[in-house]
Amino acid sequence: MRRNIPPKTKINCINILITLLLIVTINIIMTDNINAAEGETLEIIAPDEVNEEEFFSISVMDPEILEDSPWLIDVEIEFNGQFYQINDTAEVLIEAPQVNQDTNYMIIASKEGYNPSNKTILILDTELxxxxxxxxxxxxxxxxxxxxxxxxxxxxxxxxxxxxxxxxxxxxxxxxxxxxxxxxxxxxxxxxxxxxxxxxxxxxxxxxxxxxIPPTLLDLIIRNRYFTILIGTIILICAILFVNLKQKLSVNARAKEISKEKSDEKYKDKRSIDKTEKKSESYYYDKDTIRIQPNNESKIEEIRISRPMKEKEVVPVVAEEDKTEKIIKKKEIQKRDYDWFEGTEDIRYEIDKLTGEVDEERLDKWFEGVDHHKDKIFKKMKKKDKK
Known part of the structure; x- marks a missing residue:
């Protein structure tokens, strides 16, 4: 079973944690201050005495820096009323003034983050x-x-x-x-x-x-007066190539779109043509069984095909049948648009029969049909020849 911690105990724990945090923070701050104090000392390195009108060097160092170079730069030096700057060489050369007798001069060094430091140097009066x-x-x-x-x-x-x-x-x-x-x-x-x-x-x-210092190859190229022209030309060529490539990609993409659109249109047109052909091949008949053909197709009313006469044979005369009944029977038979048939219903055939020009042995035949079913004629003829 869990035990409840009294409120007083909780408050005490919080106070202890806050106290420890404060101690750690103070310790860190004091350590930083100690480190900063160690870095505030400047030491001036210069000769104790020099002859008048003689050059001497001055350097400044931080004796507390052990791991890195102790010599400091960006240090300001004041000597004989004039100011000098120690730059990346970590030293400065100063000419001693001309004196009539030995004279002490003060050297003052200052740098940001450090306390100013000074040193006395003796300038000797000598005739050298x-x-x-x-x-x-x-x-x-x-x-x-x-x-x-x-x-x-x-x-x-x-x-x-x-x-x-x-x-x-x-x-x-x-x-x-x-x-x-x-x-x-x-x-x-x-x-x-x-x-x-x-x-x-x-x-x-x-x-x-x-x-x-001899210039490098890169320096020679940059300093060349044609370098700017060359860079401009290269940039221009790259820009032209980029534009051409972009246009080419755009044209290719557009060509693909157009090709796809044409393919879709062709597919749709083909489907519509197939539907139209299927519809055109159908014939419709009225109540009197009269065949009607679509307007978009031409119709061959009649074709006369001559065939060689066969040898006549003597056959018994058959009583003449009622032609009217035969025509009515044929009308009752519904014919399809692709079925070629003998054209006995044509008026010309009746006229030829009355004038006596029709071969009663049925050697000459009349056929009717549509123009794109020409092969049906030959199939019909072949069937007749086989009989």
Whole structure:
């Protein structure tokens, strides 16, 4: 037997469930806040001191990021009253100002979602020569080796040996020889590069170069001036083919409908013709047993067929029968439209008999019937010949 739960117990259970839900929610919120607080720290990576008029790089990182790259982009840098932006290279190059004595400058970094961070850098007042980078062409081909020359910024422009030459954010470096020449390979994924020359006792040199990335086959096709015309022609041809196909399908469908309609009409006409023929082959008779024939068929009133005379035989003379009674008997016999019969009822036959031209031996016969039953004549004749 089921037990009823008291109302107080139900209320207590609901309160416990609500309390557990609140605890879980608060725990999740606190965890998110802790994670957000861990990501608010910025660390500025820059040298502690540089010489005046020397280029130095600044990067910003998040030390709490361990699984992914800690270097940050889209960071705004403020230095000496000017603002710089760290983009996809994850660093920015800044030239140190000229000073009359050693001076401290403040670097301030800020990024959305983080608290601003700062660092102090010392600019040294020194009279040093700067490194000058020169090369044959400011445009190089991607993946190709090219050479640069480093000289001293003085009246003579002497080459400097042992200078470190590197491409910014690329990781490739080289040293100049006694002629101040070094070789590098242009990257294939960048259209612009920055080359840095550095050596102790000298101010860093900096120069930018363009990289000629060869276009792909697709780029060549798209850049071709006939590409738009070709695309338009292809679209036009496809449109014409589509319209022709659609019209062909429409014509075929219409042809099938017309063929079906004609077949139905032909079938109906055939059925009506069959009914008409069946009806036309019937004869109707009035009270006087006079045969009536439909108007749409022609009637052959009489046909005279000549047959060769047989040899006469002597036979006893039979008393002449009453012809009137014979005619009445024949009239009483109802004849069908397809039965050919001897035309003894015809008036011409009576005239021939009176004039004596009728063969009393019944060699010449008169037949009556309709024109499309011509074969009945020959069948009748064959039966006569067999007798």
């Amino acid at each position: 020569y700067s490194l000058v980078i020169s090369h044959d062409d400011y445009v190089v081909d991607a993946g190709e080796r090219f050479s640069i020359t480093v000289t001293k910024n003085d009246k003579n422009g002497d080459p400097v040996e042992g200078v470190i030459i590197a491409i910014q954010s690329f990781g490739q470096s080289s040293y100049t020889d006694d002629n101040g020449r070094a070789w590098l390979t242009a990257p294939e994924d960048r259209d612009k590069i920055t080359i840095i020359a550095s050596k102790d006792g000298y101010l860093n040199g900096l120069v930018q170069m363009e990289v000629n």
